[in-house]
Amino acid sequence: MLEIEYDGTDFNGWQIQPKGRTVEKEIMKAIKKIAKHEVKIFGAGRTDAKVHAKAQTANFKTESKIPIDRLPKAMNGLLPKDVSIVRAFEMPKNFNARYHAIGKTYSYHIYNSRIRSALLSRHSYYYPVTLDIELMRAATQFLIGGHDFKSFMSANSNIKNTVRIINSINICKRDKSIYLTFEGNGFLYNMVRIMVGTLLEVGRKKTTPEYMKYILESKNRVYAGCTAPPQGLFLEKVIYP
């Protein structure tokens, strides 16, 4: 199992696609050079274009004899600067990074200033409207716990079981930056970004914290807020038993 950090800005997301750079493809190429055979990679989460990861996980099988503690440095020597292997672990033979994950943590960085920041432009969402953090915190209370999050799923997705459990949502403000952290047993397609977009509408008083209840009950994407843009989103951690 690899723990992978990447700057998503110049990637067309995690998953291999016919067009554009993808993180999975870069990793596959690096492993192939070291292991000297083709590998199939199983990533824990398929992040979208421009979404970042501090510790995405993925697994692959190999008979290669390279010591596991040498693997990160060996792979980093072959990988482009915007991907790095942070750690590597030997796992039981049947391990699957996706199916054995019991939870994930995502964070979202809002740059809440009247003027945009050049240095943070790749890693945050510039949002120049005044926000009431306390109202946003109040709204998160309605999202915590087990709920059918269908309203917070991209309309393009057609997954059937849309019930997920959110363990915690933290909002912290430091200077002009607001960091939202979501921990849950899993997230639907675009779920974090739609939650952020909806919490921003609460923060700017376009809607109330209590309205979250109504959005959840409606089970209809149109009642939630906009999908916040990808560059503010970080897959922080994949949780295993």
Added chain:
Amino acid sequence: MLEIEYDGTDFNGWQIQPKGRTVEKEIMKAIKKIAKHEVKIFGAGRTDAKVHAKAQTANFKTESKIPIDRLPKAMNGLLPKDVSIVRAFEMPKNFNARYHAIGKTYSYHIYNSRIRSALLSRHSYYYPVTLDIELMRAATQFLIGGHDFKSFMSANSNIKNTVRIINSINICKRDKSIYLTFEGNGFLYNMVRIMVGTLLEVGRKKTTPEYMKYILESKNRVYAGCTAPPQGLFLEKVIYP
């Protein structure tokens, strides 16, 4: 006077050059569109390729009637994402951002980890060797005050007065990041990067803190350490009376 933030990664430095993108050129183009006439720009410091700025300053003269408090947003609408105008001020007619500056603050970010970081690759120097921060702090004591910093100036520079005053050097460690902050009345060409490179040799015990004295006295570039790479350097602030 403009206060300018930029991500230096994709720039060939501040100053207009025959080849490559430069920050000065981007700013000149944006002002021209707003003021409807050509302008000459005077920047406080000429940062090198890949060096960043949080608040570089520059001045220009115009008869344009655009309100000063609208200028940052108007310019940011025209500038690329990696440059932003943070603030703008009306100044006395004879003001010059470079000649009226009485000091500058630079910071340098070292990512001191065994494994490189993809997310920090544009904004830090990845340095995987163990460092003794206390030795580095001891070494800074010899650099503080007024000295002839000729040994800490790029050999390509032929400036005559190489005496500068350093008011403070702070070193702070947070997780795997080490931040060095230098405040002084002015800095010679590559001076901060050469001081960082030399302090790193102290930190890794290749040389001693006391050796700083000898380097200063030698007035010879060859005795100081390597020039640390540009991507870790940030022009933090230009100081005026």
